[in-house]
Amino acid sequence: MTTVAFLGLGVMGYPMAGFLARAGHSVRVYNRTASRAEQWVGDYPGTVCATPAEAARGAELVFACVGNDHDLREVVTGDSGAFAGMSPGSLFVDHTTASADVARELAEKAREQGTGFLDAPVSGGQAGAENGVLTVMVGGEKGDYERARPFIECYARAVSLLGPVGSGQLCKMVNQVCIAGVVQGLAEGLHFARAAGLDAEQVVEVISKGAAQSWQMENRYKTMLAGEYEHGFAVDWMRKDLAIVLDEAQRNGALLPVTALVDQFYSEVQALGGGRWDTSSLFARLMNVRSFD
Incomplete structure (x- = not known):
């Protein structure tokens, strides 16, 4: 049994921390809304802590999955932050989707106090977290990665080291x-199929057997056609992620015209009141396109 801490019990962190507990580790949890942490210890064996520092104190590994750069700094730095409670030789693993800059900044602070740091954002959404089949992209030192990998594999089916700190976020x-x-592309295809008088479901059944197949097509086309978006990865969070992408592209010179355009489309979905809708709600925008003429 290893003592670990998990900071952030949202739709992703809640089940991820649960898999660590089920694997037999002693899990100490912190969440900004304390009632969520109390709910977690009702579902899994573990200990609720009042601050990130308290959760991190005595933990060999500290995991975090929070909202953005600001949230991450809030749970890591300061007198009550995780770094204040971590001992030399312990390791911080950040699953937040954040900027590469904040990963490098916090890794440097960790190095100064003798602790390790990995940036390890995840893909797979809420369903992937609940089923323990996330994909994890890691940046950091190889030794730290090898140390963390058996723990990450409790809730991931794929985990890879991409390079130095920041590489996971990139x-x-x-x-x-x-x-x-x-x-x-899927939203436009379904929109076109309907406009052409085709049975959109039948079209997808045919083209999904060929080169057009994608995870999004297989898992989202039925709910898109039904106009159901109260599930999955929220538009607000996708816009947060795309803002990070576009900011990074400004620095590295990458040309992302389609990404910038889709980000604009997502802003229109927000204007429809769909900030918490699943990202597949780009189809809803096409159904309401006259609202933006």
Whole structure:
């Protein structure tokens, strides 16, 4: 049994921490909304802590999965932050989708106090977290990666070291770029099928057997056609991720015209009141396109 801490019990962190507990580890949890942490210890064996520092004190590994750069700094730094409670030789593993800059910044602070740091954003959504089949993209030192990998594999089916600190976040940015383009293409395809008088479900059944097949097509086309979006990865979070992507592209010179356009489309979905809708709601925008003429 290893003592670990998990900071952030949202739709992703809640089941991820649960898999660590089920694997037999002694899990100490912190969540900004304390009632959520109390709910977690009702479902899994573990200990609720009042601050990130308290959760991290005595833990060999500290995991975090929070909202953004600001949230991450809030749970890591300061007198009550995780770094204040971590001992030399312990390891911080960040599953937040954040900027590569904040990963490098916090890794440097960790190095100064003798602790390790990995940026390890995840892909697979809420369903992937609940089923323990996430994909994890890691940046950091190889030794730290090998130390963390058996723990990460409690809730992941694929985990890879991409390079130095920041590489995991950069890889996640690529992931979001590809998803944005695929979802928009699927939305336009379904929209075109309906406009052409075709049975859209039958069309997907045919083309999904060929080169057009994608995870988004297989898992989202039925709910898109039904106009159901109260599930999955929220538009608000996708826009947060795409803002990180576009900011990074400004620095590295990458040309992302489609990504920038899809980000604009997602802003229109937000204007429809769909900030918490699944990212597949790009189809809803096409059904309401006259609202933006």
